[in-house]
Amino acid sequence: MKYYTIHHHTRYRYSSEVSESTMEVRMQPRTDRQQRCLNFQLEVWPHAQVLTASDCVQNAIHYFDIPRRHSELLLRAQSLVLVQEGQPLPEGIDSTEWAALEEAAATGVHWDWLSPSEFARPNSLLGDFAEEVEFNRDIDPLSALIRLNDRLHFALEYMPKSTAVDSPIDIALENRRGVCQDFTHIMIALLRRAGIPARYISGYVQQDPQKDEETDLSGASHAWVEAFLPATGWIELDPTNNSRVGDRHIRIAIGRDYADVPPTRGTYKGGSSSELTVGVHISETEDESIPPDLLDNGHWSTREQIEEVSSARLRRDKEQQQQQ
Amino acid sequence: MPNQSENGSENALNLFKSYALDGNTFDEMFQGDGRPRGPYQKLLQSILGVQPSELTQRQQAADLTFLNRGITFTVYGEDSTIERIFPYDILPRIISEQEWHTIESGLRQRIHAINLFLRDVYHEGRILQEGKVPFELIYSSQNYQREMRGVRVANDVYTSIVGTDLVRLPSGAFAVLEDNLRVPSGVSYMLANREVMTQVFPGMFGGYGIQPIGHYGQVLLEQLQALSPKGRDATIVLLTPGIFNSAYFEHTFLARVMGIELVEGADMLVHDGFVYMRTTGGLQRVDVIYRRIDDEFIDPLHFHPDSALGVPGLFNAYRAGNVTLANTIGTGIADDKAVYSFVPEMIRYYLGEDPILQNVETYLCMREDECAYVLDNLDKLVVKAVGESGGYGMLIGPHSTRKEQESFREQIKADPRNYIAQPTLSLSRAPCYINGNVVSRHVDLRPFILYGGEKENTVIVPGGLTRVALREGSLVVNSSQGGGSKDTWVLQHS
Numbered sequence: 001m002k003y004y005t006i007h008h009h010t011r012y013r014y015s016s017e018v019s020e021s022t023m024e025v026r027m028q029p030r031t032d033r034q035q036r037c038l039n040f041q042l043e044v045w046p047h048a049q050v051l052t053a054s055d056c057v058q059n060a061i062h063y064f065d066i067p068r069r070h071s072e073l074l075l076r077a078q079s080l081v082l083v084q085e086g087q088p089l090p091e092g093i094d095s096t097e098w099a100a101l102e103e104a105a106a107t108g109v110h111w112d113w114l115s116p117s118e119f120a121r122p123n124s125l126l127g128d129f130a131e132e133v134e135f136n137r138d139i140d141p142l143s144a145l146i147r148l149n150d151r152l153h154f155a156l157e158y159m160p161k162s163t164a165v166d167s168p169i170d171i172a173l174e175n176r177r178g179v180c181q182d183f184t185h186i187m188i189a190l191l192r193r194a195g196i197p198a199r200y201i202s203g204y205v206q207q208d209p210q211k212d213e214e215t216d217l218s219g220a221s222h223a224w225v226e227a228f229l230p231a232t233g234w235i236e237l238d239p240t241n242n243s244r245v246g247d248r249h250i251r252i253a254i255g256r257d258y259a260d261v262p263p264t265r266g267t268y269k270g271g272s273s274s275e276l277t278v279g280v281h282i283s284e285t286e287d288e289s290i291p292p293d294l295l296d297n298g299h300w301s302t303r304e305q306i307e308e309v310s311s312a313r314l315r316r317d318k319e320q321q322q323q324q
Numbered sequence: 325m326p327n328q329s330e331n332g333s334e335n336a337l338n339l340f341k342s343y344a345l346d347g348n349t350f351d352e353m354f355q356g357d358g359r360p361r362g363p364y365q366k367l368l369q370s371i372l373g374v375q376p377s378e379l380t381q382r383q384q385a386a387d388l389t390f391l392n393r394g395i396t397f398t399v400y401g402e403d404s405t406i407e408r409i410f411p412y413d414i415l416p417r418i419i420s421e422q423e424w425h426t427i428e429s430g431l432r433q434r435i436h437a438i439n440l441f442l443r444d445v446y447h448e449g450r451i452l453q454e455g456k457v458p459f460e461l462i463y464s465s466q467n468y469q470r471e472m473r474g475v476r477v478a479n480d481v482y483t484s485i486v487g488t489d490l491v492r493l494p495s496g497a498f499a500v501l502e503d504n505l506r507v508p509s510g511v512s513y514m515l516a517n518r519e520v521m522t523q524v525f526p527g528m529f530g531g532y533g534i535q536p537i538g539h540y541g542q543v544l545l546e547q548l549q550a551l552s553p554k555g556r557d558a559t560i561v562l563l564t565p566g567i568f569n570s571a572y573f574e575h576t577f578l579a580r581v582m583g584i585e586l587v588e589g590a591d592m593l594v595h596d597g598f599v600y601m602r603t604t605g606g607l608q609r610v611d612v613i614y615r616r617i618d619d620e621f622i623d624p625l626h627f628h629p630d631s632a633l634g635v636p637g638l639f640n641a642y643r644a645g646n647v648t649l650a651n652t653i654g655t656g657i658a659d660d661k662a663v664y665s666f667v668p669e670m671i672r673y674y675l676g677e678d679p680i681l682q683n684v685e686t687y688l689c690m691r692e693d694e695c696a697y698v699l700d701n702l703d704k705l706v707v708k709a710v711g712e713s714g715g716y717g718m719l720i721g722p723h724s725t726r727k728e729q730e731s732f733r734e735q736i737k738a739d740p741r742n743y744i745a746q747p748t749l750s751l752s753r754a755p756c757y758i759n760g761n762v763v764s765r766h767v768d769l770r771p772f773i774l775y776g777g778e779k780e781n782t783v784i785v786p787g788g789l790t791r792v793a794l795r796e797g798s799l800v801v802n803s804s805q806g807g808g809s810k811d812t813w814v815l816q817h818s
Contacts, residue, residue: 020593024637049596053644065594067595108452108453108459111460267624267636
């Protein structure tokens with residue numbers, strides 16, 4: 001059992017003033033399976049009233065709007081999450097599981113997770129790739145899944161910024177490199193093609209301090225695959241890291257692919273371009289070292305103001321509680 | 325054709341010299357033996373009683389009125405769009421009270437079942453689990469909106485403003501050709517036709533006992549008010565895509581009749597979860613939106629990201645219950661032309677009743693055996709793309725060329741889910757006054773239904789829009805394809 005504190009800061013800077021920003025945020029970790037979100041706060045600067053909703057698969061949505069003019073938009077999300085180690089997988093299952101999958105598909109309950117979606121759709125390269133990594137029905141589906149996770153990891157090179165957020169899987173398949181999103185989309189497309197329900201999990205991963213990987217701050221944002229087998233239920237697999245998902249992965253949202261669950265989605269009025277900066281810090285809560293500022297230098301004043309506003313609001317809330 | 329024994333001059337009878345009657349088509353005015361049907365007797369007398377030149381003058385007066393009032397529609401072409409007046413035929417289409425009673429009760433039943441279906445599909449999905457309607461058909465529909473799953477809809481009214489197309493079969497029975505459950509148009513033409521008729525034939529109305537339709541706007545307003553907890557105090561707006569939309573005339577017309585604001589997306593904004601319109605006096609809260617914008621354009625944040633027509637954040641305000649949309653989002657799954665074939669099943673499933681109005685026999689190309697039949701009989705059937713409307717994406721077998729048939733064959737094979745086929749129907753024919761003669765042309769009927777949540781509080785103004793295929797022999801009544809319209813009378817009980 002582990003507790004994590006996650007700070008997720010996002011900044012949009014606009015080249016000239018904009019107005020009527022409307023934004024929808026998916027940053028609150030889910031409470032499901034072996035994970036509990038114990039606390040979540042989202043602060044927005046310029047100040048806006050943040051409202052909540054949940055979408056059709058119970059991801060938490062926060063939304064707000066800023067009608068007045070502004071040239072910068074700052075989001076500071078903080079969550080406290082409890083994560084437990086998942087159940088171990090069965091040693092092996094037999095190949096009749098393929099038939100069980102077909103029966104499950106015939107009920108329609110997994111329609112969303114079996115149909116091609118915007119970023120996870122079959123293309124001409126995918127069939128060849130499936131042959132190359134020997135993803136087929138020769139072995140039972142669980143072994144096939146684990147083997148695919150392994151082979152996909154070695155078939156593609158992980159390279160930050162090698163693809164864009166809206167790249168189709170063709171680019172990663174062609175160049176044999178990509179980011180976690182590409183590993184995930186390719187694996188989802190392959191699984192659905194073989195009749196295994198699969199979905200996209202956006203979340204965070206705590207870097208293993210033993211492995212001396214580059215510690216780029218936004219690297220803590222991650223994506224992986226969840227696949228369904230009737231014998232096991234949903235199983236999480238991380239093809240980017242060739243691992244199963246344990247207590248270092250924190251789930252934020254479930255989607256058919258990235259298009260369903262971007263951390264932020266918004267519109268604004270004004271003809272200017274925007275520059276996005278993201279910083280994520282994740283720590284086990286025993287560890288008290290919360291970083292000063294994740295974006296860059298020079299924003300202390302802004303940060304201070306937000307804290308002032310929020311602590312004032314907190315005081316007010318407390319006072320009201322006492323009065324009641 | 326009227327018998328010589330009917331009165332009237334030789335001259336007047338000459339009017340009917342080109343009037344075609346045949347046994348395979350139901351004629352609205354004449355029985356098989358040439359005698360007029362009951363509801364038309366009086367009209368026939370009137371036609372025979374006036375000089376042909378007078379009919380021509382009145383037709384011209386009517387055309388002029390349409391032009392002066394700007395009652396137009398837009399035809400979208402590949403390169404250009406053209407604005408046209410809606411061709412109008414001065415001879416009314418007449419329906420007896422008894423016939424209307426069947427139509428009215430049949431439509432109430434049907435639209436109630438469709439609303440129950442929509443609620444079910446976006447919540448428990450019982451009808452899909454039980455296999456009464458194949459889930460593939462619903463989930464693969466372009467109009468299925470998964471974001472609507474579990475969303476609470478005011479009064480469970482999913483589609484409150486409906487226009488259902490009926491045709492009359494050779495037997496004389498009315499059958500449903502399609503339901504328009506998203507943003508049906510045409511009601512302004514129904515109202516305009518009646519207004520023009522009263523102007524052009526002012527003396528004619530007293531003697532016939534025609535049921536009034538002029539209260540449509542008031543009923544529509546009341547139904548929209550009933551969708552808001554604020555009732556009569558609700559602020560209601562009509563959301564239009566703007567002046568380039570083919571039905572813009574209708575949007576302005578209905579907003580004026582109801583006395584509500586006509587707005588475009590840019591006139592509104594969402595703030596702290598509520599919808600406001602910008603007025604000269606500042607922001608004003610909006611409670612109900614009668615939207616004439618398609619689902620995918622209504623909120624760029626949720627649906628089509630490039631849409632400049634909608635209101636960003638509207639869906640979140642809707643989901644929070646802070647604004648009502650009429651019709652709601654995702655109703656198009658039920659007027660998909662393949663799902664249409666399951667409406668009789670829905671009526672039996674949800675209401676335990678037999679359908680009062682029949683469907684037209686429909687072949688689903690998604691079923692292999694039916695698809696094979698369709699491909700073998702392309703020259704006989706009418707093939708339709710399931711998501712299209714307005715007569716686009718359609719092949720009329722008997723009137724098509726080899727080349728058109730081959731093109732459809734390829735399209736069907738590539739995407740069978742997207743096509744259905746129906747037998748080529750011989751729509752009923754009604755008298756029209758064209759170039760100085762009374763001739764018979766194919767017609768359909770689109771009644772306008774205002775659903776209030778139950779069969780009992782569903783209002784259908786008596787009549788609807790009768791569309792006419794003005795070209796001789798043509799079966800296509802769509803205004804975009806050379807159709808016109810005529811006033812539709814439902815007679816009072818006599």
